[in-house]
Amino acid sequence: MAFNIGSGLEGKSVVVTGGSGGIGREVCLAFAAAGSRVAVVDVDQTRVDALVAEMEGGPHLAIAHDLRPVSGHAELIAKVVGAFGRLDVLVQTAAVLIRRASVFDVSEADWDIQHDVNLKASFFLCQAVARTMKEQGTGGRIINFTSQGWMSGGFGGSVAYAATKGGIVSMTRGLARSLAKDKITVNAVSPGAADTAMMRSGMDDAALAGTIAQIPLGYMAAPSELAGSVLFLASNHASYITGATINVSGGWLMY
Numbered sequence: 001m002a003f004n005i006g007s008g009l010e011g012k013s014v015v016v017t018g019g020s021g022g023i024g025r026e027v028c029l030a031f032a033a034a035g036s037r038v039a040v041v042d043v044d045q046t047r048v049d050a051l052v053a054e055m056e057g058g059p060h061l062a063i064a065h066d067l068r069p070v071s072g073h074a075e076l077i078a079k080v081v082g083a084f085g086r087l088d089v090l091v092q093t094a095a096v097l098i099r100r101a102s103v104f105d106v107s108e109a110d111w112d113i114q115h116d117v118n119l120k121a122s123f124f125l126c127q128a129v130a131r132t133m134k135e136q137g138t139g140g141r142i143i144n145f146t147s148q149g150w151m152s153g154g155f156g157g158s159v160a161y162a163a164t165k166g167g168i169v170s171m172t173r174g175l176a177r178s179l180a181k182d183k184i185t186v187n188a189v190s191p192g193a194a195d196t197a198m199m200r201s202g203m204d205d206a207a208l209a210g211t212i213a214q215i216p217l218g219y220m221a222a223p224s225e226l227a228g229s230v231l232f233l234a235s236n237h238a239s240y241i242t243g244a245t246i247n248v249s250g251g252w253l254m255y
């Protein structure tokens, strides 16, 4: 079979959660540039509208939606399918990080919000999207976001967050096994440090410099440097990859 250099992303229907966040917006812009139709999902209507106005191609969709109530997921998917006619790719970047200097300062509310957004909402959105993909009968791609914390246990006061990201890796592997028969691949992207509001939150300049000093490539990733792995996993080139966690940490972790 001759190798086809094309990505196959033209005309695909893509949902990106956390779409107006630091990494999410670069993922949305990249899919739009590749010719996909993108539903940008995040909490603030003004920000999703502003991003869609910047994106090439389309028409795209700007959806303000809080992903925590899982009962709202079916309606969210219905909006996308109503507008685009189908759903081919789900990318989940939405997440919350709450740093606490000491594990003794982590409250139940800290634990709950990080688990509700990062893990619970992610699982149930995978479930709802996979149901639609299965009905369509033509497979699909799910790309979840974990973090170096899944493996390291988290730096900078992020133990509870790291626990959610460990859950993302296990969940991604389990879903990959379960959904393979429906030709739905499920993979994860694992950033190290990318220069976004989340990465900088709760870190002073000295702590950031200490982090960067551990990264062999010597700098925090630009958020756009995470988009390539996502597009790859959604493309024709990744047709035989499922259950993988792609380490995009500039060498901070090596596995």
Ligand SMILES: NC(=O)c1ccc[n+]([C@@H]2O[C@H](COP(=O)([O-])OP(=O)(O)OC[C@H]3O[C@@H](n4cnc5c(N)ncnc54)[C@H](O)[C@@H]3O)[C@@H](O)[C@H]2O)c1
Residues within 6 Å of the ligand: 017, 018, 019, 020, 021, 022, 023, 024, 041, 042, 043, 044, 065, 066, 067, 068, 092, 093, 094, 095, 096, 117, 145, 146, 147, 148, 190, 191, 192, 193, 194, 195, 196, 197, 198, 199
């Ligand atoms: N930036 C990094 O260094 C880094 C490192 C490791 C992992 N990650 C992961 O990469 C992904 C993107 O991170 P980022 O740095 O772009 O963060 P970010 O804070 O810039 O973006 C996250 C987005 O998620 C949205 N969001 C939060 N709660 C939501 C909810 N209930 N419903 C809908 N949207 C919600 C936020 O509004 C925000 O726009 C996250 O999963 C994060 O855990 C980032």
